Amino acid sequence: MEVLLDNVIPENNPRTFTTNASEHKDLIKIKQAIMALEGVESVEFTDVVFPKQFIVSVSEMIEVRFVEEAVNDLGFNALPKEFLSF
Numbered sequence: 001m002e003v004l005l006d007n008v009i010p011e012n013n014p015r016t017f018t019t020n021a022s023e024h025k026d027l028i029k030i031k032q033a034i035m036a037l038e039g040v041e042s043v044e045f046t047d048v049v050f051p052k053q054f055i056v057s058v059s060e061m062i063e064v065r066f067v068e069e070a071v072n073d074l075g076f077n078a079l080p081k082e083f084l085s086f
Helices: 002-006 024-035 064-072 081-085
Strands: 015-019 040-046 052-058 078-080
Touching: 002 064, 015 064, 015 081, 024 040, 024 052, 024 064, 064 078, 078 081
Parallel strands: none
Antiparallel strands: 015 052, 015 078, 040 052
């Protein structure tokens, strides 16, 4: 179970995160930072919910903490949506 919670899994298993960033320019910075991570295929934002959510799809398994750190380095938070369910 920890493998599923601690990683973004490739194929048809994108991972949803929430962020406290709200301005468009900040969302672009977040997307660029995450896309720079090895194995990330796409980052898509959902604008109709609050807090903002983004979906990360990967070509190889990467740890959730790498996504979190990329966003944290910009001064924002990124939490896996499943984390909020506990």
